[in-house]
Structures are given as structure tokens and as C-alpha cells.
Amino acid sequence: MTEFKQTPLNALHRDFGARMVEFAGYEMPVQFSGVMDEHLHVRSEAGLFDVSHMGQVRLAGAAWEEVALALETLVPQDVLGLQDGRQRYAFFTNEQGGIEDDLMISRHGDELVVVVNAACKEADLARLQTLAVSISLESDQALLALQGPASVNVLGPDFDDMRFMDVRNAEIAGCSVWLSRSGYTGEDGFEISVAAEDAQTLARHLLDHPQVKPIGLGARDSLRLEAGLCLYGTDMDAGLNPVEANLAWAIQKVRRRGGDREGGFPGASIVLAALKDGVHRKRAGLRPEGRAPMRREVPLFADEKGGAQIGFVTSGGFGPSVGAPVAMGIVADSLNDVGTRLWGEVRGRRLPVEIVQLPFVPARFKR
Amino acid sequence: MKYTEEHEWLRAEGDEVVVGITAHAAEQLGDVVFVELPESGANVTKDDEIVVIESVKAASDILAPIDGEITAVNEAIVETPNMVNDDPEGDAWFFRMTVADASQMEDFMDEAAYKAFIG
Structure with missing residues (x-):
């Protein structure tokens, strides 16, 4: 190797x-x-x-405002409002409103450090290098x-x-x-x-x-x-916008319609419209009723027999703390209510699966 | 005991064979969380995918090692899948089957050959 x-x-x-x-x-x-x-x-x-x-990438410039506002041209998050010594979840969007990668951003004085996924490191670095601030990959x-x-x-x-x-x-x-x-x-x-x-x-x-x-x-x-947390490339990708990925909570008001710094990131018109008007499909928590895990790409249906596909599993497996299979998937909005029973097709057989609230295990962060 | 390249073991009992997966296979799979067995009475052909076994990590198929009829399945491993990790070559057998063509048994490895096979 x-x-x-x-x-x-x-x-x-x-x-x-x-x-x-x-x-x-x-x-x-x-x-x-x-x-x-x-x-x-x-x-x-x-x-x-x-x-x-x-990837750990440091962004530096003449002043905090310059660094923060530069990054805001690539992400729909409130970067400017990030206090020194604080971290925030963010994602890069594309012109179609899809997600190019997700990242953690932290403020260190007037500088930012962003942590990006390994598989996206090169593309993210190229994206960041278009900004008029100093960029260094902390390899x-x-x-x-x-x-x-x-x-x-x-x-x-x-x-x-x-x-x-x-x-x-x-x-x-x-x-x-x-x-x-x-x-x-x-x-x-x-x-x-x-x-x-x-x-x-x-x-x-x-x-x-x-x-x-x-x-x-x-x-x-x-x-x-x-924990109900998305994996980039699996639960979200370039073809899914943040509202569809159920990540609207991560877009602060100041970047939404009517906010002081509304839009100004790639695909903003699509993302802002999705925030206002809703979407046709959305990520949901899924709990297979039986013991068989439902893994990535298992197609979902509204009924036990027939009918068109209404969604798919994006990631799934056995949840050791839950003691049963757990999954997440993209589900048509018309069926996307907690408690709704769907059917996942596993090895040619449709098995019942229920839409549940995420996360499967309560978060235990130190708030 | 005979072994297949698919990491199954076969133990002759009277006219039938009992089939399971080897300790090496169980270790490679990791924690087994789900097992689906064939119906007792099913007629199977060598290389049919007749068992599904899922670990925390992934799903795998287990193939029929020979032609024959399934005469019994071990429901205990369906109830308690991690038996497959605890005792793969003992209590966690998968199924018992008839031997339709005894010549198919000649293809399999003995223990020394299997040990060499898995290195």
C-alpha cells in the first residue's frame, strides 16, 4: 500500500x-x-x-472583515459574525445551489482556519485560491x-x-x-x-x-x-442543495432573503428560493423495522408493491448504540413526515422502514 | 472438515454435510449483525447465493458449496447473529444439506491446504 x-x-x-x-x-x-x-x-x-x-487551510488578510467577507463569497454562512475563538459549520455551494463540500471554520484572531474533507482537499484549495486573501494549506x-x-x-x-x-x-x-x-x-x-x-x-x-x-x-x-450527521459525497453532494440536504439550519438569517448580506455565494438565487418556497425532496432519518440493514442506494417506495420510487437511502447500516439498523435517505417531500412507513427494496424484497426524527442517539454536546 | 475458497467449512455427517464459515472469514467480516438463511427444503445449485450475512461494515453473500437440498437451517444465528463471531466453526453453523453429486466434494481443501490458502 x-x-x-x-x-x-x-x-x-x-x-x-x-x-x-x-x-x-x-x-x-x-x-x-x-x-x-x-x-x-x-x-x-x-x-x-x-x-x-x-485538509487544514488558513486564510489571512489585512483585517478580519476582509478575510470573513472573502469566504462569504463561497459559502452561505455568516462568517463575519463569527466571534474570535468560535467555530461554525459551513459548506461550499456551486452555481446550481448544490454542495461542493462541507467544512468547519474557526476564527483565530483576524484569521480563519477551515477544515475540509480529504477527498475534496485539492478542489477546495483551488476554490479558496480564487479569493483575494492569503491561503495556505497547513500540510x-x-x-x-x-x-x-x-x-x-x-x-x-x-x-x-x-x-x-x-x-x-x-x-x-x-x-x-x-x-x-x-x-x-x-x-x-x-x-x-x-x-x-x-x-x-x-x-x-x-x-x-x-x-x-x-x-x-x-x-x-x-x-x-x-448522530444524524451527513457524510459528504454520500448524504449530500453537488447535485443536492442545502435545503434538500436538510441543512437549512446552517444558513444564518443574515445571508437569507432580507438579511444584511443576502446571497452573494454561488447558486444563491436557487438556495434562497429553496429556503423560501421549500423543496420536493429532503433528507430524512430512516429506521428499518426489521433486522436487515438498508444501505446506500436502497430504493424507497410508498407501498409494499408497485408504484414509483419516491426516494433512496444515502447511508445506512447497523447502529451499535441503537442495537438495530439505522439509515438516512432522500425522500419525496409529500411523504416526508415522521412516522410515515415506507418500503425499502433490499435484495428484491420490499421491507418496511419508518421515517424518524434525527438523531438516532441524543447529542451530548457541552452547550 | 473440508474448506472452500469462499471460506466455508463443510463437515460430513452421515449422508449430509453441515456448512458454516471459517474463523478467518468471521474475523474478516467483523461484527455480524444480520443473517438471512435459505428455506429448509430448498433445492440449491452450487454457487447459488443462498445466505446473506451483514456485518457492521458491509453485506456479503454465501454461496451454496455444492448441489443439493437444504435439510435444516440454524435459526439461532438469525436470532443472535454475533454467534458467528463467537463460535464460527461450532455452534454457529449455517445449514445442513444433502450431497447430490459426491464428486463436487473432491474439489475442496483440507485444513492444511486452507491454512496455506489464507496465508
């Missing part, structure tokens, strides 16, 4: 017995002790994820995620005052880091950016704690699915 890129923690993963796979051009750990065990450990204690394959930074209810216990009382989506600089185990109280599991936790050369030291320090286990991409996917 030498043709794939490696993160600074590659050797550590092997020391901990990881099964390695290719993901977005990187050699990454898919599991250590097993997906089920790792998943449940994160929900009960704490797990450490290596997410160094994701010498690693990114670790410590997730689970014991996370703050592991880091120590110095971090107890951070709220969900707070960002700050700190020193942990002698390593200079910046960290945010956020993540991709629905649990309390932190994402920690650290110099590549310090990544092993920091990771080993955290893994030395008896409550922390290393966690692979397999459990990362089942945890985010139970």
Missing part, C-alpha cells in the same frame, strides 16, 4: 494493531479492536481518531479527534470551561495545539490540531489514559450516522 499517502500517525496505528485501508488517497485505520467495540467505547468513555487526512499539521463523555476528564479541568464550538490555543503534553470543542460523533469531545512532528507524542499521551482507545474509520462512520 506504499502508493498511498500516510498521516504522521501511521506507525502508531500499526503498533495498536489497526487494520489499514485506503481512504481518499490515504492509508487509514478502519478498525482496531472492532467496529462495535470501538463505537460503544466512544459512547461510554472516550476514543481517539486520527483525522489528519483532512504540516496533524488533526486528532478525542470524542466521548470522558474526553474532558482526559484533557483535564483546564478545558472544562470550553463550550461546544469554542476554539483556543493550548499546550498538551508539551505540544502546542489549537483545539475546538466539537466533533463528528454526537458526543462531547475535542478536535486537536498539532504539528505533525508532535502528533505521535500527543496521541501516545492521550492513549496512555485508561479511558481512551484508538478508533478507526469504521466506527467513525457508524457514530456519525447515529
